[in-house]
Amino acid sequence: DAxxxxxxRYQVTQFGKPVTLSCSQTLNHNVMYWYQQKxxxxxxxxxxxxxxxxxxxxxxxxxxxxxxxxxSFCFLDIRSPGLGDAAMYLCATSSRGEDGQETQYFGPGTxxxxx
Amino acid sequence: RKEVEQDPGPFNVPEGATVAxxxxxxxxxxxxxxxxxxxxxxxPKLLMSVYSSGNEDGRFTAQLNRASQYxxxxxxxxxxxxxxxxxxxxxxxxxxxxxFGQGTRLTINP
Numbered sequence: 001d002a003x004x005x006x007x008x009r010y011q012v013t014q015f016g017k018p019v020t021l022s023c024s025q026t027l028n029h030n031v032m033y034w035y036q037q038k039x040x041x042x043x044x045x046x047x048x049x050x051x052x053x054x055x056x057x058x059x060x061x062x063x064x065x066x067x068x069x070x071x072s073f074c075f076l077d078i079r080s081p082g083l084g085d086a087a088m089y090l091c092a093t094s095s096r097g098e099d100g101q102e103t104q105y106f107g108p109g110t111x112x113x114x115x
Numbered sequence: 116r117k118e119v120e121q122d123p124g125p126f127n128v129p130e131g132a133t134v135a136x137x138x139x140x141x142x143x144x145x146x147x148x149x150x151x152x153x154x155x156x157x158x159p160k161l162l163m164s165v166y167s168s169g170n171e172d173g174r175f176t177a178q179l180n181r182a183s184q185y186x187x188x189x190x191x192x193x194x195x196x197x198x199x200x201x202x203x204x205x206x207x208x209x210x211x212x213x214x215f216g217q218g219t220r221l222t223i224n225p
Contacts, residue, residue: 106158
């Protein structure tokens with residue numbers, strides 16, 4: 001059963017045309033992350049939510065925004081996609097158990113192509 | 116300096132060989148440590164957590180040295196299916212965010 005779901009799996013957009021990527025989770029984890037991963041590079045954290053608290057990375061461009069309307073859903077909005085924004089966008093969740101151990105799950109990713 | 120640094124790779128080893136990856140982290144407030152595996156065009160998948168006492172899962176052994184801020188992963192009797200990119204991941208206390216190393220690409224050759 002899918003626990004972190006990302007839609008769509010593949011997204012094609014035009015240069016400058018806003019696009020929204022979505023992520024949902026069935027785990028009830030309180031932390032959700034958005035990562036950008038370009039070819040042959042490590043995932044780069046864009047921002048994360050701890051419950052409703054939004055945490056933006058210092059080097060995340062203003063072109064990237066996020067919304068988390070409830071625990072289960074999180075959206076990534078790219079206001080004006082550029083060619084350099086073509087990448088895999090990964091959503092992840094994490095939670096700390098009673099034993100203090102973290103568990104994390106990644107969604108399958110959305111591959112964004114900008115034409 | 117990057118927060119998490121890994122061996123640059125790529126590693127090309129014959130099937131059956133033992134291979135070791137290293138990772139160092141710069142933030143002493145790092146509290147949780149993991150190795151992830153990522154196949155081409157797929158999402159990262161958790162391979163194993165890394166505990167202070169060291170831990171083993173089948174052919175995989177992970178070690179943590181907090182004093183040296185160093186993590187390692189050892190793969191014994193490597194299989195063709197072990198070919199992937201291995202990512203070292205750290206969670207920094209209080210930040211609740213996953214920080215990835217740049218990954219090490221491993222190819223097991225028949």
